[in-house]
Amino acid sequence: MEVVELEALVGNYAQLVDTVKKQKPAGAVAQEDIKKQLDPKQHAVTDQTKRLNKTKQTKDAAGNPVTGTVEVSRIPIPLQKKIVKLAAAFLTANPIKLSSQPVDQTQIDLMKVLDKTWDANKLFYKTMTLAQLMMGETECAELWYTQQLQPNENYWMGTANEGKASFKLRMRILANSLGDTLYPVFDAAGDMIAFGRGYFVTVGDKQVEHFDLYTPTQIYKGEKAGDAWVTTPEPNVVGKIPIIYYKQPLPEWYDVQEMIERLETVISNNADTNDYFGSPIVFVEGEVAGFADKGESGKVLVGKSGGKAYYLTWDNAPEAIKLEIDTLKYFIHSMTDTPDISFETMKGLGTYSGIALKMLFLGAHLKAAEKEGIFGEGIQRRINYLLAALGKINITFDPVANMTVTPIFEYYLPKNEQEIIDLLIDAAGPGTSIMSQKTAIRQNPLVEDPEAEMTLMEEEGKLGSDIQTA
Incomplete structure (x- = not known):
């Protein structure tokens, strides 16, 4: 769809909504199926039409045959959630760092305002949530909007916006699981020219349909009244679509769903077998008069005529079941590059060096690097939007709102702090120093505030002359 076509439909909002909805292709996996696969309570194994109860024949007091049912075991495993959670954690568990090279005080001030906006919106936490939503539901978005400051609200205190800005930037997450239907609109070149958001709002005992459309120049808020749409247009002063859209073609567990x-x-099945055979079964030779129910301990088969009694045992099948379970677990983890970091697995590993840890989690890190190419593009668009928006909130920043700021991802890795400290001591030590003490202190994992730490060490006479000259 092209911009000219979109603009031509603005006068007929009902037709515009219908056209925008039709622009979105169907996903490879339906959202309804994704929802079921993410929710253990809706897994196929819990479906009584797919995993049927067993029938059993008994007799009533008069000796008449009675047909009953035995509830089978249905044990769902939330592996889909685990695969998504770990993939998102390896990518975003460490805070994303913003890298820039400010050339003057104005750009330094702009970076402080950007950091304030980033922290105030709790983007560290929301970024991980967005990663989980993208990897699980295959799509999600973040919506940015301005909010008027309250009287005496010291939101921008300590920044260049103090006393100059009367608005702050806020963000909310949009996702199918949160009640939003997302409709990105792309032109022939693949650039997003608009974004539609469908949702419902509860008014009294009714659900009122809403459809908002965001373009670089206008924002249309649509509410359905009967069969007609009532729209409220407003100018988009930032000049950029205030939506950051994240998308991947398939959920993380797609290749191993059948496994x-x-x-x-x-x-x-094994749980059912254990219910029947987990406790010893005593068999009495002769005509069987009774059979114990599933789950009943101390099971006995009773024979009417005399004879000997002995235990029934199952010798070989458990090993075959164990082999299949272990094989399935291995391929599920390896095919999705999901490390098995359970306590039972990790307790026997001992202490690993930094290089060994990197090799241990190599698959997960390669996967995170691949995801960075998708997810990181959205984070870069977020930064670009915030810079542009902050330039409108405070016109002092407008000329430099397009300064280059790059997101830096640090993939999660357990750290051997003693090893890091030993390396820093060797690198910054006397004689063969290849690093200043100042840099070493900044990289010390035990130090939270490097500048304050350096001041304290100077007072204690612990730093060399390179601190003053660094």
Whole structure:
């Protein structure tokens, strides 16, 4: 769809909404299926039409045959959630750093205002949530909007915006699981020219349909009244679509979904078997008069005529089941590059060096690097939007709002702090120093405030002359 076509539909909002909705292609996996796969309570193994109860034949007091049912085990495993959670954690568990090279005080001030906006909106936490939503639901978005400051609200205190800005920037997450339907609109070149958001608002006992459309120049708020749309247009003063859209084609567990379902089936079947055979069964030779129910301990088969009694045991099958379970778990983790960091697995690993840890999590880091190419593009668009918006909130920054700021991802890795400190001591030590003490202190994992720490060490006479000359 092209901008000219979109603008031509603005006068007929109903047709515009219908056209925008049709622009979105169907996903490879339906959102309804993704929702079921993410929710263990809706897994196929819990579906009584797919995993049927067993029937059993008994007799009533008069000796008449009675057909009953035995509830089978249905054990869902939330592996889809685990795969998504770990993938998002390796990418975003360490805060994203903003890298820039400010050339003057105005740009330094702009970076402080950007940091304030980043921290105030709790983007460290929301970024991880967005990563989980993208990797799980395959799409999500963040919506930015301005909010008027309250009287005496010292939001910008200590920044260049203090006393100059009467607005702050706020962000909310949009996702299918949060009640939003997302409709990005792209032109032939693949550039997003508009973004539609469909949602419902509860008014009394009714659900009122809303559809908002965001373009670089206008924001249209649409509310359905009967069969007609009532729209409230407002100018988009920032000049950029205030939506950051994150998208990947398939959920993280797509390639191993059948393996997960098989694992749930095997474990559920094994649970049923344990209910029947987990406790010893005593068999009495002769005509069987009674059979114990599933789950009943001390099971006994009773024979009417005399004879010998002995235990029934199951010798070989458990090893086959264990092999299949272990094989399925191995391939689920390896095919999704999801490390098995359970306590049972990790307790036998001992202490690893930094290089060994990197090799241990190499698959997860390579996956994170691949995801950075998708997710990081959205973070860069977020930064560019914030710089442009902050230039409108405080016109002092407008000429430099397009300064280059780059997101730096640090993939999560357990740290051996003693090893890091030893390396810093060797690098900054006397004689063969290849690093200043100042730099070493900044990289010390035990130091939270490097500048304050250097001041304290200077007072104690612990720093060399390189601090003064660094």
